[in-house]
Amino acid sequence: MRSHNIQMVKQLFYFSENRLRELRGTLASLEVPVATADTTWTQRQVLAGVRAKEARPVLLDAKLSAQRVLRQICQKCHEVQAVIRCLECVPLDFEYLCGKCDKEVHRRQIFHGRMAIFHGYLEPIPPTKAVVVDGNGQPHFCEQVCQLPLPSQKVLCGCTEETVVTTGRQISLVTMNGRYEVSLPRKVCPKCKTEWTPGVKDLMQYNYWPSTTNCQTLYAFEVFEAFSNMKLSAPSLSRLAFLKLLEHQSVQGGRVSLPESHCNTQL
Known part of the structure; x- marks a missing residue:
């Protein structure tokens, strides 16, 4: 009986060895397809993270380059050096303006985010400030009045004289x-x-x-x-x-x- 059990164990061992050998041969001959970006959501996220890491230095360099302040001529009068930059006026091609043209353009556009070009830097300024250039060519801030953008009444009375709009x-x-x-x-x-x-x-x-x-x-x-x-x-x-x-x-x-x-x- 004991010898019979030993014989059965040996047969099972040999059988298992043969099956493992067959499986190893099958796995060795199996061609695994190369994973692509569209294989799984996890792989897409990993690849997106890799691309973002590679693009980060390029984006940082582009951001720093965009902050450089270059000498520009006013894009409205094309005569005087610009002292104001307004990105909200880009569709009108008035990104860079001199002090005089800035007052004219932003007299009613008081909510535009203007930036003054001072000593090679861009400085955000409120609509109550304007930039003027003195006789030495140096820019300076000055105060200006901003009116709430509302349409004024066309007719006040029966007089024929033109009414005067002042600041309240x-x-x-x-x-x-x-x-x-x-x-x-x-x-x-x-x-x-x-x-x-x-x-x-x-x-x-x-x-x-x-x-x-x-x-x-x-x-x-x-x-x-x-x-x-x-x-x-x-x-x-x-x-x-x-x-x-x-x-x-x-x-x-x-x-x-x-x-x-x-x-x-x-x-």
Whole structure:
């Protein structure tokens, strides 16, 4: 009986050895296809990471090269050296402007993110600042008044004389790009002295919401819409965190930050 069991074990051993030998031969002769980028999602992600790592130095070099400030001629008058760069004016071919042309182009486009070209660097400036060049060819900042972009009334009275548009009182405007210091437009008839300045209805018509009864602070409707949409996707977002975002946008654009009173605004 014992010898019979030993014989069976030997037969099983020889059988297993033969099967393993056959499997090794099969695996050795099997041709495995080369993996491609479309084989699996994991492989695609790995290849994408490799490409991103290889492209990172190229992208960094391109970003640094784009920040170089070169001497440019004003693209509007084609006469004077440019002191302002505005990427939002690129479709109009007015990317580089001199101080005079900058005032003309951005008189109504006060929300454009302008940058001053100073000593080989780009410096973001608010719309209340302009750049002038002195007699020695050195650029300097100067203050300028910015009016809230609203269409003024065409007819004030029955007088035939042309009305005069002047600057009204200063207010604060908060948009998704932060805070702006602007002035309300004021229109006066030089003959009968009839005046017009935008009221609550005029401001509401052009999507400006007054946060105070005297319209000292205005909010663009886009601020409320953005906050509502962000609360839908991120319910835990606080009002203070959202206002801090607007404050960061304002400071990054070279403008003043939001005052503490704005944090009490009911969004």
